[in-house]
Amino acid sequence: MEDQSQFRLLSERRFLPFFVTQFAGAFNDNLFKNALLLLVTYTAGGLFGLSADVVVNLAAMLFILPFFLFSAIAGQVADRFEKSAVIRWIKFAEVVIMGVAAVGLWFGWYEMLFLLLFLTGVQSAFFGPVKYAILPQALKDSELVGGNALVEMGTFVAILVGTLMAGVMMKAPVPGPVIAVAVALLAITGLIAALRIPKAEAAAPNLKIRFRPLQETWKLMAIARDNHNVFLSILAISWFWFLGAAYLTQFPNFAKTHLLGDETVVTILLAIFTIGIAAGSIACERLSGHKIELGIVPIGSLGLSFFGIDLYFNMPEQPIPSDWWMIITDPHYRQVAIDLLAIGIFGGLFIVPLYAYVQREASPDTRARVIAALNIFNALFMVISALLAMLMLGVIGLSIPEFFLVLSIMNLIVAGFVYQQVPDFALRFVIWVLSHTVYRVSHHHLDRIPEEGPALLVCNHVSYMDALVIAGAVRRPVRFVMDHNIFATPIMGSFFRLAKTIPIGPKSRVPEIYEAAFDRIDEELAAGHLVCIFPEGKLTKDGEVDTFKPGVDMILQRRPVTVVPMALRGLWGSFFSHCGGPAFSHLPKRFWSRIHLLADHPVGPEQASASFLEEKVKALRGDHR
Incomplete structure (x- = not known):
């Protein structure tokens, strides 16, 4: 088995239907969200009497708010019931939500679409815990890294393709109906795939579900803190999403202001970064020897900081107007592309072993709730990332390359703290380096x-x-x-x-x-x-x-x-x-x-x-x- 590729999982029923389900869901979420923002920005020109800039930030808040409100309940549901059935109900809800959204997109009912964006966030919040909790039941320990690598690769590719397709569909003569058909078909595809997912028995069938968002969220934090190493791994994963959100959010202004690029430059930067994460995720299985290897996590964190610092020093001193082709071919811009690709690759090396480690080390009867706690922390860290960016760029007045430099230095500090608290990371790093050099x-x-x-x-x-x-x-x-x-x-x-x-x-x-x-x-x-x-x-x-x-x-x-x-x-x-x-x-x-x-x-x-x-x-x- 150790000589076989993780891609063989894509030919097996215990993994393929789940992979298609989660890929279609991530694709649909990003297609719908980005298409709605583009429609509001370029067609409606704002909603509720608010400017387009305010509406864009309102949309981001509506999508992320459900993760704070419903992750605790979602974790309980995923632990309490048989997981494939939970996924099917979630996908059925997505079909209903996207069916109504298709009508709204067709007729341009943008106010209603914002309510549906919130419901899409609710559906994603419920899918998150069961998405990761089902993997240890479907896969062997030796397959967890490979399975998580495929999931992370699929998620980021789906984000990229969904974002790009939203832009492509906006160029249709009548974009609303085209997007409406696409989101409805994707939802149906996800449900059909979900019907093929094998059963994964309930981990805590006697658990009593309590619909108390704030109290249960606090209780969720306590469950996550039960295992110190798991809790710090959760914080490390959330730190990655902090960094990822910071980079992705700044790409448009970074491309426009510091590379003098047109809209195609934003697309190529997003593609390079996403391809890097996908490549790093896939490389994890080979580098880890088909096991959960914490030794490559420090390699990922060091690479994130090194190439983040290198990006700052490789910025062109006198940028000239550029397009996507110049980013790849011009020596001054190509180094920026290489740095972003490397940041993505090392990000993949950083995050995949951590996800697999949390899944393995969390107690089976609380695993979904631990993942739900992880989702809450991810959402919280992304909000903090946005606030820090507003402070650094708006109040303090840093440039975006300087902001990236600060993030790289912060990453070294955070990594040092985590590795000091969990010596296994540093220990496995030394062992991995010696045994592979x-x-x-x-x-x-x-x-x-x-x-x-x-x-x-x-x-x-x-x-x-x-x-x-x-x-x-x-x-x-x-x-x-x-x-x-x-x-x-x-x-x-x-x-x-x-x-x-x-x-x-x-x-x-x-x-x-x-x-x-x-x-x-x-x-x-x-x-x-x-x-x-x-x-x-x-x-x-x-x-x-x-x-x-x-x-x-x-x-x-x-x-x-x-x-x-x-x-x-x-x-x-x-x-x-x-x-x-x-x-x-x-x-x-x-x-x-x-x-x-x-x-x-x-x-x-x-x-x-x-x-x-x-x-x-x-x-x-x-x-x-």
């Missing part, structure tokens, strides 16, 4: 490691990189048992403490550390975690597997758990091994080395022993050192 790691049969519950991993010990290689390959967090002396070094000690590594030493020299290590191992196994030990007790000095110490027997006597024998191949001779002398004592002779990590069939505690596991690991490693 120093080595090319191939792993075999790691699906033999239990997906949940305690297990003891035993492996040969070749180099100082062994733990990082294993941690980067195994899907679940692993607690390693390592020599206590490594904790004395400032950098490595801090790193391994973050990784919750268990220090151990000889009983004859440090009996208190020795005893404490076995207590910690037992606690971690009792908590249902994976613990990895290197039973040789030290790095090999000749490349061969040394005798296994009896510590593994002591662990299993205290806590009988499943044991998974593992073996590392290809690390002998590396800079971090004792080949040719002590590790680190000679210059590196090779980079990007091919190494292999193999897992054998699990062994029951009654069969496992130090000598038995030693033979298992030797056979697994074979003659490949």
